[in-house]
Amino acid sequence: MRQAALIVAAGRGTRAGGDLPKQWRPVAGRTVTEWTLSRFSHMDEIALVIHPDDRAAAAEAIGALPVRLIAGGADRAASVRAGLEALTAAAPDVVLIHDVARPCVPRAVIDRVVAALETVPGAAPGLPVTDALWQATPEGRVGGTARREGLFRAQTPQGFRFRAILDAHLVHPGGAADDVEVARMAGIDVAIVAGAEDNLKITGPDDFDRAARILETMDGHTLRQRI
Numbered sequence: 001m002r003q004a005a006l007i008v009a010a011g012r013g014t015r016a017g018g019d020l021p022k023q024w025r026p027v028a029g030r031t032v033t034e035w036t037l038s039r040f041s042h043m044d045e046i047a048l049v050i051h052p053d054d055r056a057a058a059a060e061a062i063g064a065l066p067v068r069l070i071a072g073g074a075d076r077a078a079s080v081r082a083g084l085e086a087l088t089a090a091a092p093d094v095v096l097i098h099d100v101a102r103p104c105v106p107r108a109v110i111d112r113v114v115a116a117l118e119t120v121p122g123a124a125p126g127l128p129v130t131d132a133l134w135q136a137t138p139e140g141r142v143g144g145t146a147r148r149e150g151l152f153r154a155q156t157p158q159g160f161r162f163r164a165i166l167d168a169h170l171v172h173p174g175g176a177a178d179d180v181e182v183a184r185m186a187g188i189d190v191a192i193v194a195g196a197e198d199n200l201k202i203t204g205p206d207d208f209d210r211a212a213r214i215l216e217t218m219d220g221h222t223l224r225q226r227i
Ligand SMILES: Nc1ccn([C@@H]2O[C@H](COP(=O)(O)OP(=O)(O)OP(=O)(O)O)[C@@H](O)[C@H]2O)c(=O)n1
Pocket: 008, 009, 010, 011, 012, 013, 014, 015, 016, 023, 049, 072, 073, 074, 075, 076, 079, 080, 098, 099, 100, 101, 102, 201, 202, 203
């Protein structure tokens, strides 16, 4: 199977703050984007979906890597759709759609998604919810509770047979929180594979320190070799 990674990086990172969108900020000695791209260097093709304002930053992060740059859209789903449409000319068999904001994704998680795609048309990593769940009131009080059984926290990369997820996005009304939502509306069977707590999405300011600790441990030997 010819495998492509579609890394979505066209967001503005407003919740993370800072003077640069989070994907271009440094963590553990490299930019978030460089770390994330390095996780998928074994793929047959890598496409990076970026905001038009970020072309210079993207070119610097890519360096000499054979990464295709694609212009993103107004929300994550639109960026994914733009990326899938751009890959159509030389369509891969399977595509792994991943948040650039998840630079710590373990190779084992990626491998579990790819392995599952041998037998099912969709596969995505998740973690079971292990805490009690509350519904908050606008005043910050507990207004209700919800059952956790069977609930998972979704992660990426979310992998699919390419044609199936492209067709699903082409008919979806837009605004989906993730690609599993798009796939399910099109009736695509999606297997859950084990995610990883280390596979955090850098969202708020505090996430950079946590990601740095993970990256220095996960890739400490590599980092030391490079310095
Ligand atoms: N128009 C958009 C919006 C988001 N994303 C990507 O979707 C992923 C998950 O989105 P999120 O973590 O929300 O990133 P941002 O939208 O940048 O963050 P914020 O909502 O804080 O602005 C990120 O890798 C982000 O770059 C994208 O490619 N195109």
